[in-house]
Amino acid sequence: MTDNALAPGLYIVATPIGNLSDLSARAADILTRADLLAVEDSRVTAKLLAHIGVKRPMMSYHDHNADRVRPQLIARMALEAVALVSDAGTPLISDPGYKLVRDARAAGRQVHTVPGPSAVIAALTLAGLPTDRFLFLGFLPSKPGARGGAIAELATLRATLVLFESGPRLGATLAALRDGLGAREAAVVREISKRFEETVTGTLEELAQRYASEQPKGEIVVVVGPPGEAEPASEEEIDRALRDAMTRLSASRAAAEVAQALGLPRREVYERALRLK
Numbered sequence: 001m002t003d004n005a006l007a008p009g010l011y012i013v014a015t016p017i018g019n020l021s022d023l024s025a026r027a028a029d030i031l032t033r034a035d036l037l038a039v040e041d042s043r044v045t046a047k048l049l050a051h052i053g054v055k056r057p058m059m060s061y062h063d064h065n066a067d068r069v070r071p072q073l074i075a076r077m078a079l080e081a082v083a084l085v086s087d088a089g090t091p092l093i094s095d096p097g098y099k100l101v102r103d104a105r106a107a108g109r110q111v112h113t114v115p116g117p118s119a120v121i122a123a124l125t126l127a128g129l130p131t132d133r134f135l136f137l138g139f140l141p142s143k144p145g146a147r148g149g150a151i152a153e154l155a156t157l158r159a160t161l162v163l164f165e166s167g168p169r170l171g172a173t174l175a176a177l178r179d180g181l182g183a184r185e186a187a188v189v190r191e192i193s194k195r196f197e198e199t200v201t202g203t204l205e206e207l208a209q210r211y212a213s214e215q216p217k218g219e220i221v222v223v224v225g226p227p228g229e230a231e232p233a234s235e236e237e238i239d240r241a242l243r244d245a246m247t248r249l250s251a252s253r254a255a256a257e258v259a260q261a262l263g264l265p266r267r268e269v270y271e272r273a274l275r276l277k
Contacts, residue, residue: 006033006081010073010104012097013083014090014116017219018193020051027114028052035080038073040095044087061100070100077109088219090118094138094164119192120162123221126199127187129160130226137163140173147173151180161224167215170222174211177224178204185225191218233262242273251277 011030016022031037032054038061039045049055061069073082084091084100091097104111124131140163141147154161165173187201188211200207204224238258245254255270
């Protein structure tokens with residue numbers, strides 16, 4: 001190994017999601033010195049390499065050949081530095097890269113990450129929605145029934161949702177999100193860091209109407225805000241819940257159950273339970 005050679009192992013390299021100038025200096029250095037690049041599409045990676053003025057050996061690694069190619073890559077990592085790149089963004093996000101990392105570790109190979117651009121994080125910064133808790137969904141199912149079921153499972157989750165979508169499917173997906181999640185704030189972000197970058201915000205209803213017949217081009221990320229705060233329970237609702245609970249439990253235990261279910265102070269609920277009793 002020469003002084004300039006990379007240590008053998010796997011290097012997970014994030015690449016630009018649009019503007020090629022977003023490639024970090026460290027990522028460019030790793031791509032320049034790696035013995036082999038495992039790439040999603042060699043034509044796309046070749047353009048990136050041309051941008052930094054280098055040529056490197058490449059091997060295709062994608063959904064259709066991953067099981068066949070993965071053992072070859074693991075074997076080469078014993079003596080060579082293999083850099084994993086996707087067409088855009090951070091590898092392993094909505095692609096089969098995690099299996100390569102898993103098997104590399106199982107084989108005792110060193111695994112390094114070279115962080116950088118991510119469409120998920122970039123879209124969150126543009127949407128103007130809460131970012132303290134979010135869930136990345138990848139692509140929702142294409143069939144209406146499966147898509148509706150997936151959305152229903154998310155309805156009560158108090159987190160911002162982030163998903164990928166294509167132009168032809170965008171309108172149907174926004175309509176399904178509106179029907180399943182109700183009146184939430186959302187954003188459609190596309191062509192991040194490219195010349196025609198665009199962020200359109202509004203309610204799910206407004207966005208569903210806008211894109212009902214429009215099929216925007218480019219890479220699209222949809223961001224949906226969390227549900228609003230639930231309306232506090234009325235006195236009638238509290239008393240109804242207490243009467244039902246006290247048919248099964250003591251006043252004390254019924255008050256504890258109702259207080260927890262409705263998010264109310266236990267002492268106040270217990271006092272109501274005693275009055276009802």
